[in-house]
Amino acid sequence: MADEFKVDKTLDIKGQVCPYTFVRSKLAIEKMNLGEVLEIITDHRPASENVPKSMENEGQRVLKIEQTTEKEWHIFVRKDREKKKRET
């Protein structure tokens, strides 16, 4: 079934554990443009929950979390926000 979004970049971080799963995901999305979609592939179960949570904390939009095998998750995140600013 076709998704309603197109993936602009895929980041394969299989083998990585927390917190580097999010560190690498964050570095990847920082370099993308607003509205673009990042697909993150992980085999680390905690990351399948923590990476989406952290992405949302930073103002990004988690579109979908898909478990494809026993140990593989695909996380789709849309860049909704440039760097969070506490003060301008």
Add this chain to the structure above:
Amino acid sequence: MEFTEDQILRYSRHILLPEVGGDGQEKILNAKVVLVGAGGLGSPVGYYLAAAGVGTIGVIDNDRVELSNLQRQIAHNTSRIGVDKADSAKQTYETLNHDVKVVPHKERLTSKNIMQIIRDYDIVVDGSDNFPTRYLVNDACVMLKKTLVSAAVFRFEGQVMTIFPGEGPCYRCLFEVPPPPGMVPSCQEAGILGVVTGVIGTIQATEVIKAILGIGHPLKGRLLLWNALDMNFRTVKVPRNRECPVCGDHPTIKELIDYEQFCSMSH
């Protein structure tokens, strides 16, 4: 920029912070900060800036490491006694982090050389132990519009203020002229609890990193005072003095002044 694998690991705890991230870390790596003095204050400032990955750290100091320094000057160690402090600090900081380039300036600051030395840096950190240097650094930073993180320690106390010339008060807005020589105890007789320099220097390093990142509220127009015995932090508002002789509306100090060194004078 692309981070190396080592950089991703080294700076991961910075990158995780929403206020820092990869682009903030890149700003830190590109920053140029100069330390006036590699003593009690300068040592921890440089240590944390090196750990943070500040790309260029200048160290201005023309003294050599002495045994009596080691109770507080953590950039140095026993095997470095007799070594130039600027070289000792370079070795310590560059060993901690190879991303950091330390530029030693083995000179005593004067009105003749200060402009040339600090011109190339973004932020100046004053960790000097005497009034002539403190005023010289303040005036030069005002003239060059350099951010200055100024601090001083005495016995069990310390103070910090960050100076953004043109935006807030400078050191002379607070204390217009140096105290007369007889008014202050000489360095030798004052004494200092070693860890006080660590606390105050670490606050200076925090102000530097905030200024590089442009986050939070700096000590602009606020003097932070800390007393170790009371374990009390206070901040006192400091207004910009429009009559300030160096940063006021009609400055009268247009050339740098070399006040007489009176720190080591006995009286």
